[in-house]
Amino acid sequence: MEGQNISDVIENYLKNILSDSEHVEIRRSEVADLFDVVPSQINYVIKTRFTIQNGYLVESKRGGGGYIRIEKVNLMDDVAVLNTLIQVIGDEINERDAISIIQTLYDEDVITRREADLMVVTVAKQTLAFDNRQIGDTLRAHILISLLNRLRYES
Incomplete structure (x- = not known):
């Protein structure tokens, strides 16, 4: 992990989860606690690393039961x-x-x-x-x- 910043670590963590399933649903605060960062750091990683340009769809639901869903998409199938x-x-x-x-x-x-x-x-x-x-x-x-x-x- 040497040479990696926290954004890289969080990105790799989420991509690792995505390698085992079609999508991942996370609670921003839980991931922030896991990495001991502020929730806005999670937002930054998702906004900059998990974009449609990079082959991801992101859906966000706000509120008490809110979540962020990240889905890897296959470009030619859709x-x-x-x-x-x-x-x-x-x-x-x-x-x-x-x-x-x-x-x-x-x-x-x-x-x-x-x-x-x-x-x-x-x-x-x-x-x-x-x-x-x-x-x-x-x-x-x-x-x-x-x-x-x-x-x-x-x-």
Whole structure:
């Protein structure tokens, strides 16, 4: 565990649980107590590490019996997930988030290593080098959405 920060440890703990089941339901306060951190640290890990871009759906129920449910999704089995990814991208996306989506597609065997490498080159800052960052982020979103649409309708 040397070299890992607490966020990495919590992420690995949750991913370990997910490796044995389709989903995990946790109480934020219980996990926070387990790792002796504040509950907002759990929120941070879930918000940054368990995103749709990374292949996870997160559902949260507030209140006394509240829970956070994290589910690992298989991208090709569920076209709705690709649709959700397209919605998440929206009108613009930064390079880091775009590469995260591409990495997830590769990890889930939706695309090959070569396809992933080509996709990364197409959305890279160096490729979309505009004086105005927003233009690059907008063009990156259009490119990535086009690629996802092609994957979604491929037979």
